Amino acid sequence: MFTLIMRRSDGSAFRLVLDTSTSRLTDEAGRLIDISPLGVVYDNEGKTLRDAPVTTRDRAEPKSRSVKVLRIQLGLACNFSCAYCVQDRARPGHDEKSSDVAAFLNGLDEWISGAPVVVELWGGEPLLYWHKLKTLVEGLRCRWPEVKLRLTTNGSLLDMEKVDWLAGLRNISVTVSHDGPGQHLRGKDPLDDPETLAAIRSLFARLGTFAKFHAVMSLPHHSPIALLHYFFDRLGTTDIQVSSSGLKYPPTKDSRLHLVPGNPKEYTTMRHNLAREFRTPYVFANAIVAAPLRHLLYQFAKSVPARARGQGCNMDNPEHLAVTLSGDVIVCHNTSPATHRIGSVHDFAAIRLTHSISWHNRPECNSCPALLSCGGACMMMEGRERSFSCDNNFSHGLVYLATLLYALTGADLLRIEGRRIRHLGVTSFDF
Template sequence: MIHQYKSNGYNIVMDVESGAVHVVDDVTYDVIALFEDTEISKIVEQLSDKYDKADIEEAISEVNQLKEDGQLFTQDIYQPFIEEFKDKRQTVVKALCLHIAHDCNLACKYCFAEEGEYHGRRAMMSFEVGKKALDFLVANSGSRVNLEVDFFGGEPLMNWDVVKQLVEYGRSLEEPNHKKFRFTLTTNGVLLNDEIMEYLNKEMSNVVLSLDGRKEVNDRMRPFRTGKGSYDLIVPKFQKLAESRNQSNYYVRGTFTRDNLDFSEDVKHFADLGFKQMSIEPVVGPEEDPYSIREEDLPKIMEEYDKLALEYIKREKEGRGFNFFHFMIDLNQGPCVYKRLSGCGSGTEYLAVTPWGDFYPCHQFVGNEEFLMGNVDEGIKRTDLVKTFGNCNVYSKEKCKNCFARFYCSGGCAANSFNFHGTINDAYEIGCEMERKRVECSIMIKAALADNEKEVY
């Protein structure tokens, strides 16, 4: 599959199956568009009004060479083996999302976790339940050395003592089991203090800091239960933590809704506050909710990603760049082969654990009893769910088959698919449109910064 598009003055051609990306001149761009379905003589004839014949023929020769080199018009060599892969695939658990606290000290209006309750009761994970979860992870991780544990909520800092106890216990498991834990934590920042920051810097490989952007945006959607905004309290703490981590190994993570479709301004605000690592995600919710993204919002959203991409390039060239999660694509490796076949890993390699020890495929399924997989005492009981999630990938989804971005998103979010279509083997169309735009912007950014490096050289 070939995907062609123009962006910021660049003619970009993606060879989807190989992952090769080409920035070409106008004549080559037009030749590629005709190459598969048109005879060579007809290509020359059709383009002769626009370009010199010699230039057209040279472009045809170059395209032929790229095809022979396996960089254009390549075939998918993995699809024929997908059934065999699914039958023989042996998975190990490599990551847990520990719901350390089903409670929160904020009342975010878009929260899918219902202020931390997840359609259930408020609860805190005990050390004993968390200990069993870590034991389960070690026992079911096979020969894998590096294991990941995310402390999640609600608000994890409301159960801080148990977080520390579990980190200590995890460290005690490393040497005798030949494992290495990578701990992360997501926080709204309300309870952050110097002591906690020092501990996070010592033990947490990554910290996610929840902030929605400009003060008026954040305080509208992320208030305390009294209605008071949280921005003024948490921003100085986040700035201090980011600096204490040398502006790495953290993310400021925002959510944009219909109330701030101009979200590029919020990302710029993050950068102006001094943050270097950031992400802002579209809210996902029922269409009837006033804050939910709708199809009619997509033109504005696409415009915002274009604006953000240009700002990203501008600031990078000025020496004051930042990392935006959705613009980080590694073109040297191409789309990950494993991800083509395995999807995101939820329900197989990654599990969420409730405060009372139940297993779910990921945090977005927590509270839906249809997806209760087992518990820390009995292990995985619903092996049928493991198989169902293991068979979910870009080849099992009809909507992914003709999508140029499928190998970058691995088929998208299973929970969004289920919530909108009642099956994990579908796709959330609005999310797909945004993902395609982000991939296009990411590749254009690579082209623009490569041009800049040439100029500097």
């Protein structure tokens, strides 16, 4: 339970109460805050939600054959070298043979029960595996005509042939991973190449809302206004949706690059900058703010209890499965079978979600006011990596909370008070 100290524009203060265990936001008298101005009403369906898995090193959860979201990792080969990449440093060379695709498609009925709702296609860079990808997607579409397909690419290999093919597929969404003004931290900018730019413009024009950019922020490049205008200017339209996963850790392969805040003052400055820019109407309406706020509002509207709240990545969900074409099951698409294999589809009953600890078993998560936005950070990380990841997600999550509170009350979040705020001995935190 947390007390939120709020300040109106006239300088007067008031308090709200946030209960992350029940997803309730109330005034001091216990009355629910009106969320209808954002087009949402309370339905209190949280009590009907099933319990989320509670994974520990000693209690690894199984996976279900009734897969709702299937993430297929084509391989880790990539033509970029992002400063913050969480995937393996040693990447295998990409393989253009399609024989493993045929075996994968032919074996699906042996381990999956019915059609998934969503199939996601991942790399590395998935377009490096063009022949595999094309064969795989066409086989999946033939088998499951109504499945939703999702592809994430850095966009550098897009051309008109690939765009024609993608646009001809039904029910597909494409995310172009691009950091806008911070793209130089990843390598070349595909938007600087006239042919690639033309292909990306065509992709967005033809897919409409089923195409978007996704950006990783850094300390030098965390302005959402600058990010949006980077894409608006280059694509020649403001009808562009952008999402962001905030800051990333491991922060850099080059210790000289200062990509994440290094002290509390830098985190505070970044929070204030983000909160100010998030209120800009066209930023607020874009996916970069609108999508996280919908997620927050969903939890408040349904009063989602802690027992039903899983990890933010959803990979603790038994019905979410990440696999390679050889049938290895991995913790998530960002990991390698060499280090994070949790089983095989050919021995499905033995699959267990190892390498992971859910937020339910982390004291700092249970005492975090940003939990509803963060979802517990990465369940695999420990030590220094976890500490950095937690700090990044905490700050970013608080900005979403503060933005939602401003939209609902017109007041600024000043301070958070509680029995414990993440760490022992911390009972207040200034936004």
